[in-house]
Amino acid sequence: MAKMPPPEELLDIKYTTPVKGWMDIRPEFRPGVFSYPGKPDIIKGLGFPNSREWKPTDEDWKLPENWREIISEGFRERLKKYRSFKVFMDICVRCGACADKCHYFIGSGDPKNMPVLRAELLRSIYRNDFTFAGKILGKLAGARKMEEDVIKEWFMYFYQCTECRRCSLFCPYGIDTAEITMMARELLHLVGLNINWIMEPVSNCNRTGNHLGIQPHAYKDMMEFLIDDIEDITGIRVDPPVNKKGAEILFITPSGDIFADPGIFTYMGYLILFHELGLDYTWSTYASEGGNFGLFTNDTMMKKLNAKMYAEAERLGVKWILGGECGHMWRVINQYMDTMNGPADFLETPVSPITGTRFNAAAGTKMLHICEFTADLINNNKLKLDPSRNGNIKATFHDSCNPARAMGFFEEPRYIIKNVVPEFYEMPSNTIREQTFCCGGGAGLNNEEFMEMRLRGGLPRGSAVKFVRDNHDVNTLACICAIDRATLPPLCDYWAPGVNVAGVHELVGNAMILEGEQERTTDLRGEPLPGYEEE
Ligand code: SF4
Ligand code: SF4
Numbered sequence: 361m362a363k364m365p366p367p368e369e370l371l372d373i374k375y376t377t378p379v380k381g382w383m384d385i386r387p388e389f390r391p392g393v394f395s396y397p398g399k400p401d402i403i404k405g406l407g408f409p410n411s412r413e414w415k416p417t418d419e420d421w422k423l424p425e426n427w428r429e430i431i432s433e434g435f436r437e438r439l440k441k442y443r444s445f446k447v448f449m450d451i452c453v454r455c456g457a458c459a460d461k462c463h464y465f466i467g468s469g470d471p472k473n474m475p476v477l478r479a480e481l482l483r484s485i486y487r488n489d490f491t492f493a494g495k496i497l498g499k500l501a502g503a504r505k506m507e508e509d510v511i512k513e514w515f516m517y518f519y520q521c522t523e524c525r526r527c528s529l530f531c532p533y534g535i536d537t538a539e540i541t542m543m544a545r546e547l548l549h550l551v552g553l554n555i556n557w558i559m560e561p562v563s564n565c566n567r568t569g570n571h572l573g574i575q576p577h578a579y580k581d582m583m584e585f586l587i588d589d590i591e592d593i594t595g596i597r598v599d600p601p602v603n604k605k606g607a608e609i610l611f612i613t614p615s616g617d618i619f620a621d622p623g624i625f626t627y628m629g630y631l632i633l634f635h636e637l638g639l640d641y642t643w644s645t646y647a648s649e650g651g652n653f654g655l656f657t658n659d660t661m662m663k664k665l666n667a668k669m670y671a672e673a674e675r676l677g678v679k680w681i682l683g684g685e686c687g688h689m690w691r692v693i694n695q696y697m698d699t700m701n702g703p704a705d706f707l708e709t710p711v712s713p714i715t716g717t718r719f720n721a722a723a724g725t726k727m728l729h730i731c732e733f734t735a736d737l738i739n740n741n742k743l744k745l746d747p748s749r750n751g752n753i754k755a756t757f758h759d760s761c762n763p764a765r766a767m768g769f770f771e772e773p774r775y776i777i778k779n780v781v782p783e784f785y786e787m788p789s790n791t792i793r794e795q796t797f798c799c800g801g802g803a804g805l806n807n808e809e810f811m812e813m814r815l816r817g818g819l820p821r822g823s824a825v826k827f828v829r830d831n832h833d834v835n836t837l838a839c840i841c842a843i844d845r846a847t848l849p850p851l852c853d854y855w856a857p858g859v860n861v862a863g864v865h866e867l868v869g870n871a872m873i874l875e876g877e878q879e880r881t882t883d884l885r886g887e888p889l890p891g892y893e894e895e
Contacts, residue, residue, distance in 0.1 A: 364811060364812065364815060364854065367854060367855060370467075370812075370815060370816060370819075371819075373467070373468065373469040373816075374469045375469045376469075377471075378471065382471060382472065382477060382480075383484070383499070383504055385472075386509055386512070386513070387472075387512055387513050387515075387516035387517070389416045389417050389512075389516065391809065391812075392809070392810070392811055392812030392813065393516075393520070393810070393812055393813050394416050394515075394516060394519065394809075394810065395519055395555035395556070395557055395804075395805065395807050395809060395810050396555065396556050396557070396807070396809055397414055397415070397416065397553070397554065397555060397556060398411075398554040398555060398556045398558070398559035398560070399556055399559070399560070400412055400413055402556070402559050402560055402563045403552065403554065403559060405563055406559065406562060406563055406566060406661075408549055408552070408554065408559075408657075409549075409550060409551075409552060410423075410424050410550075410551055410552030411552055412552055414552075416512075416515065416516075421508070421511075421512070421553070423508070423511070423551055423552075424551055424552070427511070427551045428506055430550050430551055431506060431511070431547055431550065431551065432489055432506070434546065434547045434550045435485070435486070435489065435490070435547060436490070438543050438546065438547075439486075439490065442539075442543070444536070444539060445539065445540070445543050448479070448535050448536065448539065448540055449482070449483055449486045449490075451533050451535065452476065452479065452480075452483070452533065452535055453533070454476055455532065456474075456476060457530045457531060457532060458474070458475040458476055458527040458528075458530050458531050458535075458537070459474040459475070459476055459477075460474070461475065461526050461527045461529070461530050462474060462475050462478075462521075462526065462527050463522075463524070463526070463797050463798050463800060463817045463818070463819065463820045463821070464520050464521070464522075464800075464813065464816065464817045466819060466820050467800075467813075467815070467816030467817050467818070467819035467820070468813070468816045468817075472513070472516075472517050473517065473520060473521075475527035475528075475531075475537040478517050478518070478521060478537060478540070478541070479535070479537050479540045480502070481510070481513055481514055481517055481518075481544075482514070482540060482543070482544050483502070484502055484503055484504045484510075485503075485504065485506050485510065487501055487502055487503035488503035488504055488505055488506070489506070491503070511548070511551070511553070514544050514547070514548060515548060515553050518541050518544040518545055518548065519545075519555055519805065520805075520813055520817075521537065521538070521541040521803065522761070522798045522799075522800065522801070522802035522803040522805055522817065523538035523541050523542065523655075523656070523802060523803040524538065524761040524765075524798035524802055524803075525537075525538045525761060525765045525766075526761065526765070526795070526796070526797065526798065528765075529765065529794055529795065538803075541803075542655075545656065545657070545658075546657075546658045546659075549657060549658055554657070555804065555807075556807075557804055557805070557806065557807035557810075558653055558656045558657060558804035559657070561651075561653040561804075562653045562654060562656075562657055562661060562665070565649050565652075565653055565654075565665050565668075566661075566664070566665070568648075569644075569645070569646045569647060569648045569649055569668060570615035570648040570649035571614075571615055571616070571649050571651060571653055572615050572616075572619055574615060574618075574619075574648065576603075576645035576646075576648075579615075579618065579645045579648055580602060580645065582618050582619070583600065583602070583618065583643070586618070586624055586627055586628050586631065587599075587600070587631065589628065589884075589886075590628055590631060590632060590884075593880060593882055593883075593884060593886070594632070594874055594877045594878065594880060595876070595877050595878030596632075596635065596874050596876065596877050598631045598632065598634075598635035599635070600631055600634065600635070600643055601641065601642045601643065602642065602643045602644070602645060603642065603643075603644055603645055603646070603676070604642035604676065605675075605676050605677055606676070606677050606678075607640055607641050607642035607676060607677075607678055608639075608640040608641065608678060608679050608680075608713060609639065609640065609641040609642070609678055609679065609680060609681070609682050609713075610641070610642055610644060610647065610669075610672065610673045610676055610678040610680075610681045610682070611630070611634070611641050611642065611643055611681075611682045611683075611684065612644065612647050612648075612649075612650045612669055612681060612682075612683055612684065612689075613627070613630065613650050613683070613684025613685065613686065613730075613842075614649060614650045614651045614684065614685075614686045614689065614842035614843075615648055615649045615650075615651075615842075616651070616842035616843070616845065616846060617630075617684060617685070617842050617845075617863075620846070621885070622845050622849070622860070622861055622862055622863065622866065622885075623842055623845045623846070623863065625862065625863065625866035625869070625884045625885055626684075626685055626845070626862075626863025626864070626865045626866045626869075628866070628869055628884050629863065629865030629866045629867070629868050629869030629870075629884065630684060630730070630865055630869075631869075632868075632869040632872055632874065633734065633743075633865065633868060633869065633872065635874075636743075636872060636874050636875065637714055637737075637742075639713070639714075640713065641682065642676060642678070644672050644676065646668070646672050647668055647669045647671075647672035647673075649665075650669075650683055650684055650686040650689035650842075651686055651687075651688055651689050651842065651843070652665045652666055652688055652689055652692040653665065653804065654666070655688050655691065655692055655803075656688075656803050656804040659700075662692060662696065662700070663696075663700050663701060666692055666693075666696070666697060666700060666701055667701050669681065669727075670701060670702075670704055670707075673704070673706075673707060673726075674706055678707070679707060679708045679710075680707050680708055680709070680710040680711075680722075680726045680727070680728065681707070681710075681725075681726060681727040681728070682710070682727070682728050682730060682733060683727050683728065683729055683730060684730050684865075685730060685731070685839075685840040685841060685842065685863050685864060685865060686840075686841055686842055687760040687761065687762040687763060687802065687840075687841035687842075687843055687844065688762050688802070688803075688843070690729065690762055690763045690766060690767055690769070691762035691763075691766040693725050693727050694725070694766050694767050695766050697724075697725045697727075698724045698725060702724060702725060703724055704724075704725065704726045704727075707726035708726065709722065709723040709726065710722045710726065710727070710728040712733060712736055712737070714737060714740075714742050715736055715737060715740040715742060717736045717740070719732060719736075729763070729767075729769065729772070730865065731769070731772040731773045731776060731840060731864060732772050734772075734776055734864075734865070734868060735771075735772040735773075735775045735776050738775065738776060738779050739775075743868075743872060744872065744873040745779060745780055745868075745871045745872060745873065746871055746872075746873055747779065747780050747781055747782050747871050748782065748890065749870050749871050749880065749883065749889050749890070750780055750781040750782065750867055750870050750871055750883075751782055751889075751890035752835075752887075752889075752890050753781050753782075753783070753835065753836045753862075753867070754781075754783040754784075754785065754832060754833050754834045754835050754836065755777055755781045755783065755784050755785070755834065755836045755837075755838050755862075755867070756784070756785050756786065756787050756825065756828045756834045756836070756837055756838070757773060757774055757777055757784070757786070757787075757792070757837075757838050757839070758787075758796070758799070758821065758825075758837050758838070758839040758844060758848065759773075759792055759793055759794075759796035760796070760799075760839060760840055760841035760844055761796060761798050761799075761802060762802075762841070763840060763841070764793060764794055764796050765794055765796075768794070770793045770794075773838070773840050773864050776864055776867075776868060777838055777864060777867060779871075780867045780868050780870070780871035781836075781838075781867055781871075783832075785828050785831075785832040785834050786828075787824040787825065787827060787828050788824055788827060791820065791821070791824040792824075797820040797821040797824065798817060798818075798821065799818060799821060799839075799841075799843065799844045799847040799848050799851060800813070800814040800815065800816075800817035800818035800821070800847060800851060801814050801817075801818075801843055801846065801847030802843060802847075805817075806843055806846055806847050811850070814847065814850075814851070815850075815851065815854050815855070818847070818848075818851040818854075818855065819855065821848075821851065821855075822851050822852065822854065822855025822856055823855060825837055825852055825855065825856040825859055826855055826856040829856050829858060829859050834859065835858060835859055835860060836859065836860050836861075836862050837852060837859050837860070837861050837862070838861075838862050838863070838864050838867060839861060839862075839863065839864070840863065840864050844861070845861055845863060848861040849861045866884055869884050870883045870884055
């Protein structure tokens with residue numbers, strides 16, 4: 361982790377009203393609060409316009425000469441294309457119900473991180489350029505002219521929004537600030553302003569099928585390492601099918617799961633589960649990424665990256681798709697897929713080959729969440745489980761923003777955890793389920809140079825974890841998202857030290873009793889199981 365001040369210092373947050381009006385305050389680009397720009401060759405390779413070398417800390421951002429026209433035209437096009445965008449520009453009554461709901465405002469005290477004001481950064485230009493009142497009354501009507509400082513402000517604050525949609529839950533008009541952020545980012549892309557932590561994964565997904573750029577042979581090698589580890593721990597050698605034509609199910613999970621801990625332990629959990637069930641399924645080295653990083657760029661790229669998963673399902677001739685523990689993959693699948701690339705009529709509505717359960721909720725996308733699949737297995741007594749193997753664990757559950765708010769996906773993960781871990785405690789009710797607080801790294805903000813804002817944005821989640829740690833000795837934060845598994849460990853180390861992060865299927869893999877397995881002495885991390893600790 362980059363060097364950070366101690367938590368007590370970061371907690372010195374000023375919520376006082378600034379002396380100057382918000383339109384007169386310029387954003388301060390200091391280390392820790394902004395992300396590095398996309399590399400020109402990557403931007404160019406993807407076909408995004410106006411690639412160039414530039415730095416947020418420079419005075420001159422080398423904008424294209426006609427940048428005002430580009431932005432204005434882009435704004436006009438999107439107002440016409442997206443009815444919701446137009447409505448969101450018009451209907452905010454500035455009631456402030458959303459103001460204190462954003463984790464970045466709570467953690468920074470910066471008024472421009474209030475969702476209402478974040479949207480106002482865009483609305484003020486909308487009023488000036490597209491409304492009669494704004495044209496006539498100017499500032500009196502909340503309008504302002506487009507200047508370079510405005511675009512710098514957009515870059516700062518629309519890349520300080522994780523598109524988590526917590527604010528929208530509290531808006532009486534249902535205004536979705538995340539959608540406003542998406543539009544602002546699309547406009548920024550038009551003048552070549554993007555961030556590398558998003559663009560490089562997009563480029564890798566576009567080239568190799570996964571955000572890390574792992575080639576098929578390397579993907580298989582990494583898989584082999586995990587298979588070896590499973591054999592060492594359980595005595596069972598799993599033999600997962602890869603790129604198998606004619607399998608019943610295609611399984612897709614974020615590539616973050618195969619890359620680093622703690623994600624790899626979740627990956628091992630999947631391998632164990634599918635092996636034990638004797639599932640007729642396949643992995644794909646082409647659709648080797650569930651996360652859709654296009655969501656953080658523009659709708660064209662989101663559509664293209666989503667299409668890959670369905671193209672691979674068609675090529676392999678599977679009946680339906682099973683999806684792993686991911687956040688934004690499920691937002692794209694549930695909220696956009698059906699109208700964007702779907703309906704996927706060449707696939708079938710998922711039916712569990714083990715229990716016979718038909719999942720009608722997935723009839724549109726033909727894609728089933730692994731937690732729905734596993735919860736159904738447990739509910740039908742199809743798994744032999746020994747929760748005492750997770751006896752060292754006192755767990756709580758972090759609802760990932762996207763599945764929670766895009767799918768209303770609350771019960772299945774909890775049901776699984778309660779069946780595989782002896783002790784489970786909920787965090788405070790205003791921090792879980794639909795009111796869950798973001799990990800601070802979503803929407804492509806999971807980078808090292810952004811660490812101060814990540815930790816500030818992670819304060820509400822970190823405080824809730826600390827609460828259950830202090831009151832119930834909770835030592836494990838379970839989650840169902842690969843970005844969470846990357847973002848939450850430093851967050852916990854900072855705000856709630858002593859709490860580990862685990863995927864739900866890591867806990868399942870620990871608890872599952874496999875046919876013919878050896879006596880297990882360690883969990884999937886290689887840590888001693890209860891009763892096997894060294895003297
Ligand atoms: S809650 Fe909705 S209407 Fe009220 S200020 Fe926020 S965005 Fe505007
Ligand atoms: S979507 Fe999330 S990060 Fe963005 S303004 Fe709303 S609460 Fe804040």
